[in-house]
Amino acid sequence: MDSNSNNTKSIKRKVVNQLVEGYEFATQLQLLLSHQHSKSHIDQTRFASGSDSVSGDLDPVDELIAKILGSFHKTISVLDSLDSLAVSVPIAVEGSWNASCGDDSAAPASCNGGDSGESKKRLGVGKGKRGCYTRKKRSNTRIVEARSSEDEYAWRKYGQKDILNTKFPRSYFRCTHKPTQGCKALKKVQKLEQDPEMFQITYIGYHTCTTTDQTHAKPEPFGLEIIMDSDNTLAATTGQDHVNSKVQEQENTSSLTVVGTSMVKEEDNNNGENKEYCEGSSTGEDLSLVWHDEMMMFDDHQQQHQNHYYSGETSTTSHCFAFSDNDHQLSSFFESYCL
DNA sequence: GTGATTTGACCAAT
DNA sequence: ATTGGTCAAATCAC
Secondary structure, three states: OOHHHHHHHHHHHHHHHHHHHHHHHHHHHHHHHHHHHHHHOOOOOHHHHOOOOOOOOOOHHHHHHHHHHHHHHHHHHHHHHHHHHOOOOOOOOOOOOOOOOOOOOOOOOOHHHHOOOOOOOOOOOOOOOOOOOOOOOOEEEEEEEOOOOOOOOEEEEEEEEEEOOOOEEEEEEEEEEEHHHHHOOOEEEEEEOOOOOOOEEEEEEEOOOOOOOOOOHOOOOHHHHHHHEEOOOEEEOOOOOOHHHHHHHHHOOOOOOOOOOOOOOOOOOOOOOOOOOOOOOOOOOHHHHHHHHHHHHHHHHHHOOOOOOOOOOOOOOOOOOOOOOOOOOOOOOOOOHHH
16 A cells, blocks of 8 residues: 555656646646737637638647647546556545446436336336436536537437426437447536526536547537536636636635636546446546647637536636645645645 | 437426 | 426427
8 A cells, every 4th residue: 555655646746747737838828818819819710611720820829739638638647547556536626526426327226126017107108117217416517608509519308397487498418329328428408598598508427428429529609718516616717817707706716726627528438338437536537628628618719609617527717726625735736836 | 210309297306 | 395307208300
């Protein structure tokens, strides 16, 4: 166990280094972006013309993004090795995920063999599984406000419901790949009453599918602004200056901060199936993806999409990284780093 | 014919 | 008891 802890220390050191590097890149990127912004270098055309930059000009932004991603990927692999050491890595992207682990996976408690026929299956059809499921607390949710409910994932609607005191119904989606890959990602979409043009999208869990129709994430409506956890406490914002006021209001509620963070997109490929894949067990991969996402959002941001993002992952406000309190070494490091 | 959506029923959490 | 979340048959769209 001792060698293990030594190992852990050195790995953590590596992690810190990588993250610091990422942080620096991110800062640079932030500067760049704000510059571009002030030059009103907003290429909406890129969005309109269906994607990919007219990219003759591989601008420094792209370069930086690549660096950042690289940096985070390194981190992830380090964390992975940590994981394989069976060391409990507290770096955990926040949240009581473990608590909610088993999430969907857990077999319905009372539904199985139960339901010995009888019941009130008025719809007959001996399936006897209707409405049969166990509801769990899900802490790993991210709430987004966006102009469109679309994103780069393929979702399948499985329900709609009128919600008390709300004007618009809420729609329920699950990943299209659930049947084939056991992907457990879910999302709920509901129009905002104040602004019916906007949708509040709640993402629950992460994609475990190796989905590829994620084809170069078309610059969909995403453009991050706020990231909050399911409790509505601020979790992250982009590093942008113009963090919208909503965020600011929330800011004092968050103690830890991070530079870019947000939701995870490209899940870990430990395909849900057998492993309960506690969504968010955060082997660190989450983090990278998170970052990747964030970058996309930065990009989108240029398109003036004012979407709000909340997340249950990591806490953040603007410039520092933070980890769950379990990892004092890291969090204190970043706290001081950020001061 | 196949896959996606709709919709009412069912169930768990509060 | 109420309400949100899920199931799955029916229906729709391609």
